[in-house]
Amino acid sequence: MSARVLVVDDALFMRAMIREALTNSGFQVVAEASNGEEAVARYEEAKPDVVTMDITMPQMDGVQAVREILRRDPSARIVMVSAMGQQALVVEAIQAGARDFVVKPFDQTRLVEAIRRALR
Amino acid sequence: MNAQRGETKEQQLVVVRLDRERYGVPIEHVHEIIRMQEVTRIPRAPSFVEGVINLRGQVIPVIDLRRRFGLAAGERNGASRIVVVEMNGSRVGMVVDAVLEVMRLPDSAVVPPEELLAASEVAFLRGVAKQGDDLILLLDLQRVLEVHEQRELAELQTA
Amino acid sequence: MQLQRLLPVFLSEADEHLQALEEGVLQLERQGPNPELVAGLFRSAHTLKGSAGALGFQRMAELAHALEEVLEALRAGRGGDGLADLLLECVDTLRALRQEVSDGGERTDVQALVERLRAWKEGGAEDGLPVDVRVRLREDCPMRAARALALLRVLREHAEVEQVAPPEEAIAQGQLELEFTARVRAREPEALQELLAGPEVESVRVMPAGEARDERWLDLGPQARGKLPDDPELTRRASLRTVRVDVERLDRLMNLVGELVVDRIRFQQIAERLRRLDGANGLAQELAEAAGHLGRVASDLQAQVLKARMLPIEHLFSRFPRYVRDLAQRAGKRVEVVVEGQDTELDRSVIEQIGGPLMHLVRNAVDHGIEPPEERQRLGKPTAGRLRLAAVQEEEGILVVVEDDGRGIDTDRVREKAVGLGLLTAEAAARLSEEEAVELIFHPGLSTASQVTDVSGRGVGMDAVRAGVQALGGSVEVETQRGRGTRFTLRLPLTLAIVRALLVSCGGERYAIPLAGVQEIVEVPADRVHRLGSYRATVLRGNALPVVSVHEALGLPAPENPGRLLCVVTGGRRRVGLWVDRVLGEGEIVVKPLGSYLGQVDGVSGATILGDGRVALILDPSALVRLALREEELAHVG
Structure with a gap:
């Protein structure tokens, strides 16, 4: 059974790239979101097994979205996708x-x- | 963490020649440039890893950029150089046909590589700059030296 | 302050309470808890806490408080194994603290004990084994702080994390170089290593919990090594004569010394060339003398730096008595630990890397070797098993021995197991000598399988133990006697930075082969080497010896005409004859890492710089044997 993934990134290009990488490795991308608010909503609908989360996004940023998703589902598994130089936010x-x-x-x-690893 | 160094208006490059193309290596990653040396082969390494050399007591790997980019093997001559770059804490030598110059390039002259080049060449580049009639291809060292991709290649070859 | 006047009152009162606590705990152990008894114990702890707190004896108050909480839980009906031991340890520690009140010392650390008391209170019987997990990130790991925190998170899911150094808040603020250490309790501490491995992680070391001292730092100076006298005055004086040095600095120093050695050889070569020139003889002589002096100074310097990297093995051994106690308790065994040769010194990196293998061996001895007390009694053995950990220096290296007086390895069952797993046919198994059957425990197939099914022989990760020790350039041997016990002997190099090696040439390349892995060099004419498909062998003193060229073993294109010399190298009990063109000499070489870019190269353990400035690879004999024999097996199949 392939794991179901929600991909969150404000750049269409990045979403496409991540989608391709995941699909090639046998994952199933069940939803995409381009900002934090949308991510929370898609998470509720799709109940994915794991989320890839960009950090810098309009509306709600990735860190806030992590908090929001985990508040609703403490067992949510989220992998951050960060640009260089954002260590403080990743922490x-x-x-x-x-x-x-x-x-x-x-x-x-x-x-x-x-x-x-996150799914383990 | 201080990754952004403010709004840099220009970058400094070491320009090297490989086959007929000119490539730019960001100068902040260039540790030094040395003449060709005898290289000790490393077993089971990917084909573009030429081997290791002694850099004043330190053993460092050397890669052949022509092979890395899938170009035909070139002749080594007096102009061949090893450009030693430092990336993520490790030093690696890159064999190039010649070192041409050090130059400053305004950021505004750089465009994404997709705009000017075929997709196959883009993988190792972070941009392209026009300089008169010439193009300077700006190397994305992170990609060129990607340790893990390279590891996998090594594993494939031994498998 | 009235402290001086109150002190004698406090001390004599404390003595009474400690006495009462001790008697109460012993009674508790014999009869089990009854409300009156527990209430009495609680009162003593409570009074101790109150007076110690009032007089400012913080550690004593803290410990008494934790004790009080445990007794409270006991009163509320909580029970569990091992409580008496824990309480007695508490009484002993309180006694030590009381002693320090009267002599003014501050030697005893209560933190670990307080945490264990709390853990008992919260989790019932002590769960899991306390171990230190040291994670070293790769130098090119991006966002180290974030990576460290993510790893700690993983760790938390599989173990109880008691303590982290540097503390998590400091890590979050970016105060992390490459390493962090976590004190955890885990049911399967050996599994943590694999769990934390990843592309950003250079190494994960798991060792029994010990003093929380940071071993990245070495104390230099004779006073600092080995045991420090307890006398605080002496300690203070000694500390003035010692300096702390970052080990990485010593590594750099070592590299520089290596360069000096290389330069010396160059000078000698220049002198040699000068001598051949007309009229420069005198000059050549002078240069040769100067180079000779430089060489002597360089080797002295080298020896001093190497010495500075040495630590007594006590750093590792001292962690084991406690580890064994916990293991034994869990397994329902009684084990007495005997430690010998604690002062034996080893290179710091060797000490760091044998922690894991030693833990495996000790755990196997307690779990599978030593019999339960009833069985021992029936067999007429002392009820407590004996586990001996010893280190001794030999001329070329160090021997570390792990020995138990348990049931020994049941070779019949090992054979059975191997046959059952399809590693051998029943006939082949029956033909094995006792010695060969014992060797089977190191077979990877057997090792992994027995983790699940637990044969009465050993096997849990024994292949990992051997691989770990061989990676250091050492070896593992096992001797066993049914019903009498088992002894593992680890042969380790004194230091990793310098090895004695044979320099050979082969197909125009030069290689160094560590002498520890070389059995002999023999001359074998080409017509004495027989071909069987692509597999070659010769007969050496009546035994078949597989023959392979260095290049073949390394997977490089082989030269046309292999030489006549065979360098017989060993790995485990297997040997292979390596074809070489010439033996160039023998000497001490400085080992340099190939670096993280190339990572692990199979068959090669590092590189060294030769006199002419060129790099020669250092071959790893045991890996070569493995590679060569694997190829041989393939050739057989094909």
């Missing part, structure tokens, strides 16, 4: 309950590995 996200992270630019295996 915040992990303290808030995110499970793992990758740093852009990343190669696909890194992301897949992080997701597998």
Whole structure:
């Protein structure tokens, strides 16, 4: 049974890239969101097994979205996707309950590995 | 963490030649440039890893950029150089056909590589700059040196 | 202050309470808890806490408080194994603290004990084994702080994290170099290593919990090593004569010394060339003398730096008595630990890396070797098993021995198991000598399988133990006697930075082979090497010896004409003849890492810089044997 993923990123390009990487590795991308608010809503609807979460996004940012999702579902598994130089935000996200992270630019295996770890 | 260094208006590059193209290496990653040396082969390494050399007591790996980019093997001559770069704390030497110059390039001259080049060449580039009639291809060192992709290649070869 | 006047009152009162506590705990152990008894114990603890607090004896008050809480839980009906031991340890520690009140010392740390008391109160019987997990991130790991926190999170899901150094808040603020250490309790501490592994992680070391001292730092100076006298005055004086040095600085120093050695050899070569020039003879002589002196100074310097990296093995051994006690308690065994040769010194990196293998061996001895007390009694053995941990220095290295007086390895069952797993046919198993059958415990197939099913022999991760020790350039041997016990002997190099090696040339390349892995060099004419498909072998003193060229073993294109010399190398009990063109010499070489970019290269343990400035690879004999024999097996199949 393939794990179901919600991909959150404000850049269409990144979403497409992540989607491709995940699909190639046998995951199923069940929903996408381009900002934090949307992410929370999609999470509620789709109840994915794992979320990839960008940090810098309009409306609600990734760290806030992590808090919001975990408030509603404390067992949510979230992997942060961060740009370089955002360590403080990643630390915040992990303290808030995110499970793992990758740093852009990343190669696909890194992301897949992080997701597998989060699902473990 | 201080990744952004404010609004840099220009970048400094070491320009090297590889086959007929000119490539730009960001100068902040260039540790030094040395002449070709005898290289000790490393078993089971990916084909573009030429081997290791002695850099004043430190053993560092050397990669052949031509092979890395899938170009035909070139002849080594007096102009060949090893550009030693430092990335993520490790030093790696890159063999190039020649080192041409050090130059400053305004950021405004850089465009995304997709705009000017075929997709196959884009993988190792972070941008392209026009300089008169010439193009300077800006290397994305992170990609060029990607340790893990390279690891996997090594594993594939031994498998 | 009235302290001086009250002190004698406090001390004599404390003595009474401690006495009452001790008697009460012993009674508790014999009869089980009854309300009156527990209430009495509680009162003593409570009074101690009150007076110690009033007089400002913080540690004593804190410990008494934790004790009080445990007794409270006991009163409320909580029970569990091992409580008496824990309470007695508490009484002993309180006694030590009381002693310090009268002599003014501050030697005893109560924190760990307080935490265990709390853990008992919250979780019932002590759960899991306390271990220190040290994680080192790779130098190129991005966002180290965030990575460390994510790893700690994973750790928390599988173990109870008691303490982290540097503390988590500090890590979150970016105060992290490459390493952090967590004190955890886990049911399967050995599994943590794999759990935390990942592309950003350089190494994960798991060792029995010990003093929370940061071993990245070394104390230099003779006074600092080995045991410090308890006398605080002496301690203070000694500390003035010692300096703390970051181990990485010593590593850098070591590299620099290595360069000096190389330069010396160059000078000698220049002197040699000068000598051949007309009229420069005198000059050549002078240069040669200067180079000779430089060489002597460089080797002295080298020896001093190496010495500075040494630590007594006590750093590791001292953690085991406690670890064994916990293991024994869980397994329902009685085990007495005997530790010998604690002062034996080893390179810090060797000490760090044998912690895991030693834990495996000790755990196997307690779980599978030593019999339960009733069985021992029936067999006429002392009810408490004996576990001996010993270290002794030999000429070329260090021997570390883990020995138990338990039931020994049941080779019949090991054979059975191996046959059952399809590793051997029944006939082949029957033909094995006792010695060969014992060797089976190191077989990866057997090791992994027995983790699930637990044969009465050993096997839990024994292949990992051997691999770990061999990676250090050492070896593991086992001797066992049915019903009498088992002894594991680890042969370890004194230091990793320098090894004695044979320098050989093969197909135009030069290689260094550590002498520890070289059995002999023999000359074998080409017509004495027989071909069987792509597999070659010769007969050496009546035994078949597989033959392979260095290049073949390494997977490099082989040279046309292999030489006549065979360098016989060993890995475990297997050997292989390596074809080399020439033996160039023998000497001490400085081992340099290949670096994180290339990572682990199979068959190669590092590199060294030769006199002419070129790099030669250092071959790993045991890996070569493995590679060569694997190829041989493939050739058989094909």
